[in-house]
Amino acid sequence: APPPLLAAPNSLYCPPNFGMVLGSIYRSSFPRPENFAFLKKLGLKSVLVLIPEPYPEENLTFLQENGIQFFQVGMSGNKEPFVHVSHATITKALEIALNPANHPLLIHCNRGKHRTGCLVGCIRRLQDWSLTMIFDEYRRFAFPKTRPLDQQLIELYDDSEIYERASRNNWLTFRF
C-alpha cells in the first residue's frame, strides 16, 4: 500500500500562544473545548488561571474528568494609569506555579499575552535571566500589544519573599 500523504492527521489544536516555560510549566491563551484533546497529551496535574471572572462550566468539567487541579489567582491586568497588578498577587500566583507538587502545570489568562507574560517574566527573574532576554520573550508572546507597565512590573517586582520561600522549599531547582 502506498504511504499516506500525511503520516499524521495533524488534528491537535493547541491553544493560540501556547509555549513551554520550563520542562513542567506550560503557558497559553484561554483553552476552549477544541483544545482539550491537545491538553490531554500534556498530562497536566494543575491549571492556574489568572482571570478574575468565573471559569466556564465546560472547562471545569474537563479538569474534573481528567483529575486536574484548578487554581485561580484573579488579576485585572496592567491598564494605564489606574489598574496595577499588585506584587502580592504575583507572589501568590508564583507560590502555586513554582510548587513542583502542582506540576505539570498550565498557566493561562485570556490571550496568554499580558497577565501570563508578567508571571512568566517573574519566573525568569528567579531563574536569573537578564531583563533584556526576559523582555525578548515577553514581547514575542504579547506582540503587537506589548505593555510598558507589564515590563515595569517584571523589572520592579520585589521577589525577596517568594525567593526566600522558594529557596527554603527547594523550588528553584529548575531545569534551566
Place this chain on the structure above:
Amino acid sequence: APPPLLAAPNSLYCPPNFGMVLGSIYRSSFPRPENFAFLKKLGLKSVLVLIPEPYPEENLTFLQENGIQFFQVGMSGNKEPFVHVSHATITKALEIALNPANHPLLIHCNRGKHRTGCLVGCIRRLQDWSLTMIFDEYRRFAFPKTRPLDQQLIELYDDSEIYERASRNNWLTFRF
C-alpha cells in the same frame, strides 16, 4: 541584614529568540560567548546548527570544553524564487533532532527564525499539531519576517520517510 533588592543578579543572557520546543529540545538564534553561561545551565548533549558556513572557533571550543556533540546540516534558507530547502535536508536534520541519544539538544541558525522555524514546524507535524497552530508558533519566532515559502515547506514536507524511521526507532514518544 536587609534583603537584597534583587534576590538574583539577573545576569544570564539566553540567546535572542530562545525557547523550548520539547522537554529535551531547545531553539535559539546563534549563541555567542555572552550566552555560554546560560547554555551551560541547559546541560546540553548536542547542538544542531543549520547554517552552511564554518562554525566559529570560540563556539567549537565551548562545545569541546563542555563535552557537547556538534552536528551541522547546512541549509540556505527559503529565499524566493530560486532557493529552496530540500525535503531531504529536512529529513537529515530531523534524524539528528529526534534521536533521544542526542538530547538535550539545541537547534539554531542565525536568527532562530526561518531555518530553525522550518525544522520545528516539521517536528510539530510529527506531533500531530494542526497547521494553524504550527504557523502560530512559526510566526511568533519569525516576526516580522515571516516567509510564505517556509510555511509552504512545513505544509508540504513529505514526512513518510522520517515518520517510518522515527516510528521504528520509537522516537515519537514525545512528552506532548
